[in-house]
Amino acid sequence: MWTFFHKLSSPRYFYNLSGRWLPWLAWSAAALLLIGTYWGLVVAPPDYQQGDSYRIMYIHVPSAWMSLFVYMVMACAAFIGLVWKMKLAEVIAADCAPLGASFTAMALITGMLWGKPMWGTYWVWDARLTSELILLFLYLGMIGLRGAIENPRTAARACGVLTLVGVVNIPIIHYSVIWWSTLHQGPIISRFAKPSVDPSMLWPLFIMVIAFMLYFAAVLLLRARCQILARERGSAWVRDLAART
Amino acid sequence: MNQPRVLSAYMMLLRRDVTLAYRNRAELANPPLFFVLVVSLLPLGIGPDSALLGKIAPGAVWVVALLATLLSLDNIFRSDFEDGALELLLISPQPMPVLVLAKVTAHWLIAGLPLLIFALPLALMLYLPWRALPVLIATLALGTPVLSLIGAIGVALTVGLRRGGLLLALLVLPLYIPVLIFATSAVSAAAAGLPVSGQLAIMAALLILALTLAPLAAAAALRIALN
Numbered sequence: 001m002w003t004f005f006h007k008l009s010s011p012r013y014f015y016n017l018s019g020r021w022l023p024w025l026a027w028s029a030a031a032l033l034l035i036g037t038y039w040g041l042v043v044a045p046p047d048y049q050q051g052d053s054y055r056i057m058y059i060h061v062p063s064a065w066m067s068l069f070v071y072m073v074m075a076c077a078a079f080i081g082l083v084w085k086m087k088l089a090e091v092i093a094a095d096c097a098p099l100g101a102s103f104t105a106m107a108l109i110t111g112m113l114w115g116k117p118m119w120g121t122y123w124v125w126d127a128r129l130t131s132e133l134i135l136l137f138l139y140l141g142m143i144g145l146r147g148a149i150e151n152p153r154t155a156a157r158a159c160g161v162l163t164l165v166g167v168v169n170i171p172i173i174h175y176s177v178i179w180w181s182t183l184h185q186g187p188i189i190s191r192f193a194k195p196s197v198d199p200s201m202l203w204p205l206f207i208m209v210i211a212f213m214l215y216f217a218a219v220l221l222l223r224a225r226c227q228i229l230a231r232e233r234g235s236a237w238v239r240d241l242a243a244r245t
Numbered sequence: 246m247n248q249p250r251v252l253s254a255y256m257m258l259l260r261r262d263v264t265l266a267y268r269n270r271a272e273l274a275n276p277p278l279f280f281v282l283v284v285s286l287l288p289l290g291i292g293p294d295s296a297l298l299g300k301i302a303p304g305a306v307w308v309v310a311l312l313a314t315l316l317s318l319d320n321i322f323r324s325d326f327e328d329g330a331l332e333l334l335l336i337s338p339q340p341m342p343v344l345v346l347a348k349v350t351a352h353w354l355i356a357g358l359p360l361l362i363f364a365l366p367l368a369l370m371l372y373l374p375w376r377a378l379p380v381l382i383a384t385l386a387l388g389t390p391v392l393s394l395i396g397a398i399g400v401a402l403t404v405g406l407r408r409g410g411l412l413l414a415l416l417v418l419p420l421y422i423p424v425l426i427f428a429t430s431a432v433s434a435a436a437a438g439l440p441v442s443g444q445l446a447i448m449a450a451l452l453i454l455a456l457t458l459a460p461l462a463a464a465a466a467l468r469i470a471l472n
Contacts, residue, residue, distance in 0.1 A: 134419050141415040148406050157469045158402050162416065165398055165462050169420050172451070176423040180430065 009086045011228045012237050018221045025218040032211035040204035047201075056114045058204060062212040064107040067135060070100035070216065074142075075167045078160035088224075090156035091231070093163065094146060095223040099216060101139035108132055127181040131174045138166050152231060254339040255347045262351030266320075276317040277359040283309045284367045295372040302371035303432035306381065307388075310360050311421055314389065315414055317356040318396040321348055322404045322467070331404075332471055341467065342460035349390075349397045349460070357389035373436060380435035380445075384428035387448040394459035395420050401466035423451060 007013045040058035047054040074096035081089035111129060112122045123129070142159055149155035232238045266273050287305050288298055325331040325348075334344050361382055368381055399417035403409030431444035 134422060137415065137419040141412070141419065144412050144415050145402060148403070148409070148412055154469060154472075158466065161398075161462060161466045161469065162402060165420070168454075168458065169423075172423050173419070176426045180426045 009088050011087060011091075011232050012235075014088050015225055015228055018225055022218060022221050022225075025214055025221065029211055029214035029218050032207055032214060036204050036207035036211050040208060044201050044204055050118065053114065053117045054201075056110050058208045060107060060110040060114060061205060062209045063103045063110065064132065065209060066212050066216060067100060067104040067107050067132065069213075070096050070103060071135070071139075071163075071166070071170070073220075074100060075163050078163040081156060082160040082164070087231075088228075090153065090160070091224050091227050092220065093160060094152075094156055095220055095227060097139055097142040097146065097159070099219060099223075101136060101143060103212075103216075104132060104136040104139060108136065125181065127174075127178040130181065131177045134173055134177070135170070138170075142166075251339055251343055254337075255343050258334075258344055258347035259351050262348055263354060266351070266355045272320070273355060276313045276356045277363050279316055280309055280313040280360055280363055281367065283312065285370070288371070299372040299374065299436070302368055302373040303377070303381065303429045303436065305371060306364055306368055306373075307384075307425055307429050307432075310364070310385065310389065311392065311418070311425060313360060314356060314392040314396060315417060317352070318393075318400050318413060318417070319410070320356070321352045321393075321397055321400050323400070326404045326471075331467065335468065335471055341464035345397060345401075345460045345463045345467070346456075349393050349463075352397070353390050353393040357393055360389060361385045373432070376438065377432050377436040380441050381432050383445060384431050384448060387445065387452050388424045388428045391424050391448075391452050391455045392421060394455040394463075397463040398459055398466055401463040401470060403470075404467070405470040424448070427451070 008017070036058065041055055044055070046052050074093050077089045077093035077096065080086055081093055108129070111132070115124060116122050142162060145162060146155045146159050149158055229238055229241075284305060287301075287309075291297065291301070322331060325334070335341060337344070364381060364385055365378065368378060373381065396413075396417050399413050399420075400409075402416065403413050406412065427444045427448050431441045431448070434441050434444065
């Protein structure tokens with residue numbers, strides 16, 4: 001078990017291993033995305049209240065979940081990178097931020113598109129929307145800080161500190177926003193109370209969540225491999241690899 | 246044995262920073278001036294309607310206080326970074342979080358405390374009800390140290406960068422949101438005659454949390470920025 005982790009921290013070992021995993025992850029993500037999209041958009045029955053417009057949920061809900069899940073992955077990687085100075089963890093943490101920002105932006109955009117037919121407005125200062133917007137700002141700050149520092153290892157450690165500060169702050173921000181919106185909100189919040197979802201609608205959602213996870217893993221590995229090659233471009237095995245292709 | 250030395254290092258650094266700021270009085274006046282200027286721009290932009298101004302006064306005063314703090318944050322570490330004093334602090338035998346805390350205390354005395362004084366006439370000019378004034382001062386007293394503490398983390402992360410100004414706003418402002426929410430809701434509740442002890446208790450909790458954790462994070466960030 002431990003030897004596996006020790007091996008994993010070697011960039012070369014990780015590069016070879018991830019090369020073997022990547023096709024499996026990518027193809028299963030593509031297949032599940034296709035199945036889930038078809039099932040969600042065509043097979044699943046229309047909602048008795050929202051008609052067909054609820055179907056955007058099959059994109060919106062997985063991306064909203066992923067926006068938080070990616071932050072957790074990034075925080076774990078940042079912690080490992082800060083404590084054990086593991087290069088691979090720094091690479092993973094660095095590649096999580098743009099992916100998390102995209103998932104958050106997608107959740108916000110699909111939420112706005114869904115909000116227009118449902119609530120009659122694109123934006124509501126609701127607790128969940130507001131905390132998602134703040135999460136997007138946190139991701140953008142992370143990307144900005146990484147871009148501003150030239151040395152990649154210094155950038156990784158500075159971003160690691162910022163990520164862990166964010167881990168302490170996200171629950172505080174989230175609950176303060178919830179409290180704020182219950183103080184300020186009118187009747188809009190009650191429209192969120194959905195009837196419990198029928199299994200025929202839930203299954204495609206479940207498949208989409210798994211597909212998003214696999215897609216995230218595949219893209220993360222792909223980006224990490226590129227970054228490892230760039231960082232290790234001076235080492236013998238990378239030159240070897242470049243000479244062979 | 247060790248305790249008094251740490252304490253005296255804290256006091257010495259605090260006295261040094263306050264003296265340095267006092268010698269440079271023109272810069273000392275900038276954050277309060279900014280605060281006064283922007284708050285007095287608001288009625289010019291919104292109109293002199295007293296009911297509307299009274300309603301937005303808590304939020305207006307607090308948002309501008311946030312920006313004024315942000316403007317002065319860079320002073321915490323910038324000049325010491327440029328003349329190398331910060332590196333000497335890092336290699337000193339005293340624990341770095343304590344030294345960071347001393348610098349943050351100095352920053353609060355220089356930039357945060359004047360806001361408390363200037364907020365009184367400004368709140369009256371914005372027609373905030375009289376009974377909300379003590380609560381406004383209480384939230385500023387509890388909230389501005391949190392702003393300085395969280396800001397110190399952001400400055401420590403960006404101190405080595407040439408153009409850190411806008412980035413600092415992006416890093417720090419999202420983390421200021423809880424303070425803003427609880428402070429303005431306390432002042433609004435006080436203006437409406439409602440109890441505010443809950444909000445003030447949460448702000449005190451935020452202050453204690455920031456006081457214990459922020460110096461550690463800022464010290465770690467300084468070590469990264471300076472190696």
